[in-house]
Amino acid sequence: MRAPEERFESKLHEGRSAAVLGIALGVSFSVCFLTGLWSHFAQHPPSWFDFPARPAGLYRVTQGLHVVTGTASVPLLLAKLWVVFPHFVKLPPVRSVAHAIERLALLPLVGGSLFLLGTGVANVARWYPFPFYFPTGHYWAAWLTMGGLVAHIGAKLSITADALRRVPADPTLVRATPTDRRAFLGGVAAASGAVVLATAGGTVAPLGDLSVLAQREPGVGPQGLPINQTAAAAGVVDRARDRGWRLVVDGAVDQPLDLTLADLRALPQREAVLPIACVEGWSASARWRGVPVRDLLALAGAAPGAEVVVRSLEEAGRYGSSELNGGQAADADTLLALELGGEPLHIDHGYPARLIGPNRPGVLQTKWVTRLEVR
Template sequence: MRLPRPNLPRPKLPKPGFPADHPPGPTRPSFWRSPLRGPWLTSILGSALAPLILVCAFTGFLSQAAYNPALGNNSLLPGGGLGVDLYFFSWPTSPSFLYALTQGVHVTSGLLAIPILLAKLWSVMPKLFEWPPIRSIAHALERASLALLVGGSIFVFFTGLLNIQVFYPWPFRFLPAHYYGAFVFMAAFLLHIGLKIPVARRTFREQGVLRPLRADLEHTEPEPYVEGHVAPLEPDRPTISRRAMLATVGAASLGAGFIAASQSIGGPLRSLGLLAPRSTQLNDGPNGFQINKTLAKVNLTRDDIGPNWRLVLQGGEERILSREELLAMPQHTYDLPIACVEGWSTTQSWTGVRLRDLATLAGAPGASQVLVESLQKGGALREVTLSSGQIADERSLLALRVNGVDLSPDHGYPARVIVPAAPGVHQTKWVGAMKFEAA
């Protein structure tokens, strides 16, 4: 005889997913207590930050186009850019300060943005610790885009800042990583802008754009708590007003921007950019301006650039010229800027032989391009290719002198290229050979 089974309650199995209770720490709404946080502060910071990021990105991509990456081995990206190397036009030579302007604006806008970006990240910090971290597929996609936005912004601005300081504590090449990182960041940023514009408009409509700035410390009130937003559940008493906080962020932003602008504008301002890596001149002589690569840094000696140096020209025919023969050719002098990816620029008076005259001498008048080779033994920029427009410009020189004296060894003696509006790394120093391609 079979006995009936006892009617015992079934044990409850835990549901898959995250526990409903918030773990201790920043996932709990009560953890975040600053009364300044809220949609208005985030919206006002975002409104100030967005134009700077757009300008910084636009000028950064222009900087990449300035390399004329479709020519020769000019592209500094792996695989020639893997299909995303922006190249829409041949980089112009006018105005002569074009690259100095675009790169100066790029670095200045980037430094202006950093304090505002940090304040913006602080204002939305509770969103990074939402609980549960994933509620649905749609929420997971939103969190992934947020991770790309925050991670991308930190990576792009951090690597850019250290590049300005000529400091590379990582194993990868800066330019490709910074370039591709910018694509990831900008994709997430534009998506974020599209999602948050309605929120900002609603916030400003309800609270006013500037009305919260009128409140002093005594009258600073927290924004209403709404679950899933950044206003605090249990706010502390304010220790600073919103306008004081924004004034502090603004002062930090202007200070950082001034450091960059001082080395881009130059002149008397250069000495005021105390943290700029090229803020001071090396000496007071005609060659006393900024240097990125010295003769020793590229493993060259004075014997390499001594009396036995010769320039090899190739085109329809080969010509080998000494420095004395180059000096015997018609000389031309132009005041032209030289600008670096770090943001600094300087204008000097350069004297030398026109590139188009050298093309004619090599049997390639109206050359379509020229491969310029440096004596330096290696490096990604040992050789560069210049376009037909750069060769044809009467201001494009193989410079032999600067400010009325011979180039110093560190500035490229016995000869260097100077092309208006070209990136500094394309103003090749210690030129050993030029190979013109007939049109």
Template structure:
């Protein structure tokens, strides 16, 4: 007796196929056209960010020689850094849209060279997305991560720069072939001729998007466009005494008791102390200087106070001396700040007591703060308690 054969159900696994892309303009010509803009934006961000980092954290050998002129230098470079960085977000995602089908090529790795190329692209994309998105959150002063933003942002900027150079070296033949309207040969390729109008429309739309982002954010540093400052996190005219405030006295831990018994202490070969009334009785200077923040906003203001170099000379400082400034802040990365001799001796560098004709408000650094030309806002120390001759 033969038993009937058992028929077991056949388990059919779904076949995984790479996605197929029918959209046009995911081609080298489009990627090269967008890449020109994006590469320029990343270069501007890198150079202006490097300048900002050197001003905030100068190496010891360079600190005495940092220039206080032009007075608007930091305002311009940091305004460019943030403005171009916001535009780079649009350009970066447009570039990724143009090339994303290549992320799904099959097989994913065809050779050692191809594997290295894909690895370099992965590093470039990850680092660039990290930079623009964390930079965006930084200008909004929102830090949902456990690391310190400044050193990590600076380090990853070098990773982006290196990845871009490596990518350019690997893709040089493709970039060269598609840099102009006609490819390497004498005639345009068929797809370039067919897609020309669509590509021009894409680039015009991309330019309009970049222009819209720029016009609605750059007013925070370029004050003629301040009325259009709709998307930026700061408005240059909003805040006590007509200036924004990033860090309030309450956030810095500056108490009324500390201000009530305030004396300015100046340490040097001939140390001394001054009350606020005695400080106000010294010769006062008025200067008009911009204050520019690392978040990209800036604004002009009129400041009045005592020249720092006069205070240092009274303490017996020799020509060429620098100064260390100590704030009443309880804690903070910039509670102690140093200025090299170029800043300390500049006649525009003040221990300011008044802002726009009024006594400093407590959130703007009452009773005294530093204001110096071509200087990041985080180094314009508020609630100054002590000056030390270096």
């Protein structure tokens, strides 16, 4: 009777194919982790870090790269697991204490990888069948997975280096012919490229026609801009259309303000072309016009470098407010926008007024603003 690992007859179950796929996964996971950490800091900045307002389109690039590398990792991970699967069933399952530790390190690596990619794809599709808050679960799982990856690299570094040599010291690491290996790895690369092309059009506009699986199409939506949440879903339609709407600027100011929409329109306006960059990976640029937040703060007598809490008519949910650090509030292009593309804001884009600023996640570009609380 053959041992379990001997039942896998393909010679592609070998060290060299595993090494190449492992390197590709290590690169894609590292980029995905770092850009995801950047997104986390943008939304939940630690006390020692002020998220910068410039470059204006940086978050658009990093979050697009995060989703692209995560998507590309799906075929890479499936191929890597297929190549190394015989090792999972090899007997005996544990040969030494060191081997037991190596096996245990695979639990956070393999389990975490499947969890991250599975929930990440679900998030891009805005499908949440799981009972936990996605950003929190994704964040902590990423740390566990990367810890497992570092441990795995340490355990397999010498084997990987040997497998990539022209003539490995261990001949069992190379079983497939170069032609078969190139065909297999080329197919995996093509699969990764295909899923990237099928989804990247939400960020890279020229790929829009190819991206049949993109969550959003740039240019499609009210006033030519996609939306994630409507005013009706936020429960703010009546209050946003109320003629008695006011913008209040208060807190640490010398002169609190209580402004009507007409008052805001009478103030000096500024125009800026800025992107909406959603955490799900899609982004689109638009021309915005409104009152710079720093002008409103100056009018109210706020101290230089003051921070601001921007509050929305949307009282329920996690994104009824956002914060501007001193640098963001002082940036000339951080606007309380009243117009989009030369027209008054559509209600689903935040009418009567919304926050728009450079280098910010879309969830922090607060819509239906009613108050600026200065701290």
